[in-house]
Amino acid sequence: MGTVVEYYEFTVYGFLAVVFGPLFFPAASPVAATLSALTVFGAGYLARPLGGVVFGALGDRLGRRPVLMATLLMMGVSSALIGMLPTYASIGPAAPVLLLLLRLLQGFSAGGEWAGALTYVSEMAPPRKRALYGSIPAMGVGIGFLTAALMVALVASTGVGMSTWGWRIPFLVCVPLTAVCVALRYRLEDSPEFKAITRTAGGVSRTPVRETLRRHPLDVLRVAALTIGVLGPSILGKLYLSVHLVQVKKFPPVEVYFLLGLALAATVWIFPVMGAKSDARGRRPIAWIGLSAAVVLPVPLFLYVDAVSSALAVVPALLIYLVVEPFVSAAVFAGFPELFPTRTRFTGVSIGLNLGTIIAAGFGPAIAASLVASTGWAGAPGLWGSVCALIGLIALAGPRRTNTLENREVLHDEKR
Numbered sequence: 001m002g003t004v005v006e007y008y009e010f011t012v013y014g015f016l017a018v019v020f021g022p023l024f025f026p027a028a029s030p031v032a033a034t035l036s037a038l039t040v041f042g043a044g045y046l047a048r049p050l051g052g053v054v055f056g057a058l059g060d061r062l063g064r065r066p067v068l069m070a071t072l073l074m075m076g077v078s079s080a081l082i083g084m085l086p087t088y089a090s091i092g093p094a095a096p097v098l099l100l101l102l103r104l105l106q107g108f109s110a111g112g113e114w115a116g117a118l119t120y121v122s123e124m125a126p127p128r129k130r131a132l133y134g135s136i137p138a139m140g141v142g143i144g145f146l147t148a149a150l151m152v153a154l155v156a157s158t159g160v161g162m163s164t165w166g167w168r169i170p171f172l173v174c175v176p177l178t179a180v181c182v183a184l185r186y187r188l189e190d191s192p193e194f195k196a197i198t199r200t201a202g203g204v205s206r207t208p209v210r211e212t213l214r215r216h217p218l219d220v221l222r223v224a225a226l227t228i229g230v231l232g233p234s235i236l237g238k239l240y241l242s243v244h245l246v247q248v249k250k251f252p253p254v255e256v257y258f259l260l261g262l263a264l265a266a267t268v269w270i271f272p273v274m275g276a277k278s279d280a281r282g283r284r285p286i287a288w289i290g291l292s293a294a295v296v297l298p299v300p301l302f303l304y305v306d307a308v309s310s311a312l313a314v315v316p317a318l319l320i321y322l323v324v325e326p327f328v329s330a331a332v333f334a335g336f337p338e339l340f341p342t343r344t345r346f347t348g349v350s351i352g353l354n355l356g357t358i359i360a361a362g363f364g365p366a367i368a369a370s371l372v373a374s375t376g377w378a379g380a381p382g383l384w385g386s387v388c389a390l391i392g393l394i395a396l397a398g399p400r401r402t403n404t405l406e407n408r409e410v411l412h413d414e415k416r
Contacts, residue, residue, distance in 0.1 A: 011145055012079075013044070017037040043103055054112070055116065072181055083171025083172040121133045131278035131279045236382070266322075286327065301321050
């Protein structure tokens with residue numbers, strides 16, 4: 001639930017980028033204004049690695065629970081404040097500056113959320129069901145995306161002026177959502193695995209960041225590369241495509257967001273299914289199939305989108321494309337916590353995950369939009385997704401240094 005709310009709050013900005021353009025970045029060209037808005041969207045990801053380092057270290061020193069509470073509260077407050085911001089017409093250049101600062105605060109808090117959820121769930125899950133349990137936070141990310149899309153579609157369909165005050169509603173909804181999740185998350189206890197190391201001499205690391213980078217640098221890089229491989233193609237379908245359909249294809253925004261939300265809802269249930277399959281049949285083969293599909297599909301998707309004349313016609317191809325992420329993410333993300341010992345696990349997952357996220361998701365939409373603007377080729381955005389997936393395949397082909405993407409027990413100790 002916390003991951004759902006966190007990623008609803010973090011991504012609703014992306015769905016409103018077309019509205020944000022002229023309101024906060026007035027320019028002669030609507031495309032230039034949208035690019036500016038998407039760049040600020042990416043700037044939120046710039047703060048994620050710093051948030052990952054800070055919250056990862058705190059999570060390894062103080063426990064998983066307090067960090068998961070802090071990230072949720074920080075995200076909720078910053079999201080609500082965005083909904084209250086005055087626009088450029090009211091306060092001039094201060095408006096985009098304040099928007100950027102709040103977006104950076106969102107990114108800082110998000111830097112510890114998903115990594116913390118993966119770490120916590122991995123430590124609480126039965127050993128033979130870690131991919132199944134690990135698929136739940138990933139499913140939460142997907143539900144956050146679809147909730148954001150449907151909320152924007154719902155508000156736009158009511159007839160309120162989206163460019164006047166209607167755009168604020170999806171952000172202000174963050175207040176009750178955050179309150180509910182804080183109440184639920186307040187009941188959490190730290191994992192027995194973390195509690196165990198706090199009772200042993202030298203069990204908790206004093207310098208988890210330095211220890212992680214010194215002892216596990218290749219594992220951090222592998223996490224980053226696999227994250228790029230999964231999220232690069234995924235963000236094209238879950239976020240950038242909506243901007244493309246509205247900005248380039250000129251389809252009605254309400255119809256686009258509504259259909260995207262329904263398509264995400266139709267595929268999000270695949271996350272736990274593939275998590276269970278990964279536990280039963282092995283993670284590596286499933287990851288190979290998923291990442292290979294992610295290399296092939298992005299360019300044909302955008303070429304097909306260029307040929308259709310309605311948003312409804314996009315849905316069949318989009319459904320096929322959206323299956324790839326839940327197919328592969330359970331196999332990939334569940335293995336990240338297993339790469340690191342308990343004393344530095346939160347830190348290791350946070351650094352690697354956020355480095356990959358900033359490259360794949362942070363500036364992916366802006367890069368895709370720039371490729372279209374500079375080349376004029378309809379399939380250009382897909383090239384970015386294919387390159388990202390190829391990076392993931394290369395990382396997957398690396399040495400089997402741990403049980404990640406395998407199905408073997410591992411002892412999380414310093415001798416491993």
